[in-house]
């Protein structure tokens with residue numbers, strides 16, 4: 001059995017950063033176990049290829065949540081990346097840090113070192129922002145962030161103008177002074193290729209020689225001696241293997257898999273583990289509990305002007321954008337479908353935004369089996385204004401159903417299970433219609449396709465968003481951080497309460513969800529987590 005200083009389970013947004021920074025210190029040997037395979041695939045590297053990876057079992061865990069009464073009984077598709085880079089290799093690349101108040105709330109919940117001012121130097125150091133450095137933004141870091149303001153579809157201007165007509169300010173940088181307003185999204189790409197955490201952090205580390213990355217290696221159990229984690233059991237090519245950790249085991253499997261692996265290893269709700277015949281190493285009912293996620297919905301319109309549908313759908317259009325991409329690494333294939341967006345308050349008495357907007361200059365109302373039809377949009381000139389909640393109060397859980405590591409855990413989202421979440425979404429969809437009714441948009445709208453003009457009453461609007469909403473892929477908090485073991489899984493240094501030699505470093509540790517997309521905060525968690533590990537192993 002081989003011994004490494006550290007074993008990291010998962011090479012995703014956070015795991016790649018931890019591996020990269022531990023390796024850069026030059027002081028340790030590191031083993032990374034990744035259940036998936038390589039990220040050297042065309043549809044992973046090409047930014048808009050995420051329409052293809054959305055259901056592709058070769059790179060995606062393809063989870064299904066339990067049928068959710070809050071979503072009209074739908075069992076939602078929950079994609080998660082299963083390859084080098086994890087979900088950062090299949091995500092929509094929108095780069096949003098979250099709000100200052102989110103992190104300040106994490107710190108004031110008893111987690112020193114996690115306030116926005118504490119984290120700002122790390123946020124700046126990890127990025128290489130094409131728009132340049134300022135008081136809030138950084139250049140020269142490993143993660144390139146592209147400024148898309150000149151590349152977005154011309155219709156984006158209409159959306160921005162309509163947002164301003166509806167009362168929102170134009171916001172030049174959602175990661176700057178304030179989040180509120182409408183603006184163009186920055187994305188994690190470089191020279192027209194996806195900038196996953198693997199590309200930014202892991203691949204440079206793999207060249208150093210002190211990091212061993214095992215792909216197609218599914219961690220099945222953490223090995224304990226008493227209360228100390230000493231290694232990991234994993235399966236690779238049908239073989240059972242073990243590796244020993246001289247210093248620590250670090251779980252970076254993400255918000256579904258980290259609690260799953262803890263539970264499989266005897267760390268979790270005692271009654272559940274007992275029922276499944278798993279010996280309890282350490283009982284903690286918070287493992288897998290407190291699941292928080294953002295849910296969202298699109299309002300889709302048929303326009304009077306051409307949209308990306310006319311470019312991407314016909315064979316000759318595909319040929320043109322394909323040539324443009326291959327020859328110049330530019331054009332629609334080099335971007336996210338979310339060209340622009342914004343943040344707004346559903347109630348002016350709130351102190352900060354509680355809703356996020358997405359503008360997509362194309363539409364995919366007509367489904368295509370096994371694919372998110374991003375590359376084959378609707379035949380008519382469609383576009384969508386999407387939105388998602390930022391800090392919903394609904395809570396779910398992730399719990400294993402058996403002691404077999406290959407059985408997917410049960411994901412219970414409980415979307416819209418509080419009145420507050422329903423009320424704010426109702427106000428929010430009305431605001432989307434307000435944007436669409438502003439002159440800059442109304443002039444170019446032929447008709448509202450979804451949900452359509454017949455859906456007007458509050459009851460119908462609620463029924464519609466329950467039926468059509470879904471995850472926007474930001475699950476967090478299933479191994480939440482906090483000083484009190486009765487309410488959390490890891491302490492503020494990300495060490496699992498009650499155990500030794502074991503940390504969790506990924507999105508599952510967020511004490512609460514953030515206002516916006518979760519990749520940047522996951523990468524940040526990896527960065528800060530690595531700092532904590534390095535401090536504790538001088």
Ligand SMILES: Cc1cc2nc3c(=O)[nH]c(=O)nc-3n(C[C@H](O)[C@H](O)[C@H](O)COP(=O)(O)OP(=O)(O)OC[C@H]3O[C@@H](n4cnc5c(N)ncnc54)[C@H](O)[C@@H]3O)c2cc1C
Pocket residue numbers: 009010011012013014015033034035036054079080081082083084085086087088090091092093094095096217218219220252253254255257258261472473474475506507508517518519520522
């Ligand atoms: C379709 C989609 C679109 C998204 N769009 C955006 C966006 O536009 N902007 C944004 O900011 N965020 C977006 N997100 C969310 C963001 O990507 C995630 O929040 C973030 O990547 C989570 O990072 P993580 O490190 O916690 O987990 P992940 O990046 O998911 O990494 C976990 C890794 O661990 C591996 N693993 C898990 N279990 C095991 C095991 N037992 N053994 C070995 N390996 C294991 C997995 O295969 C995976 O590689 C999106 C996510 C998805 C899925």
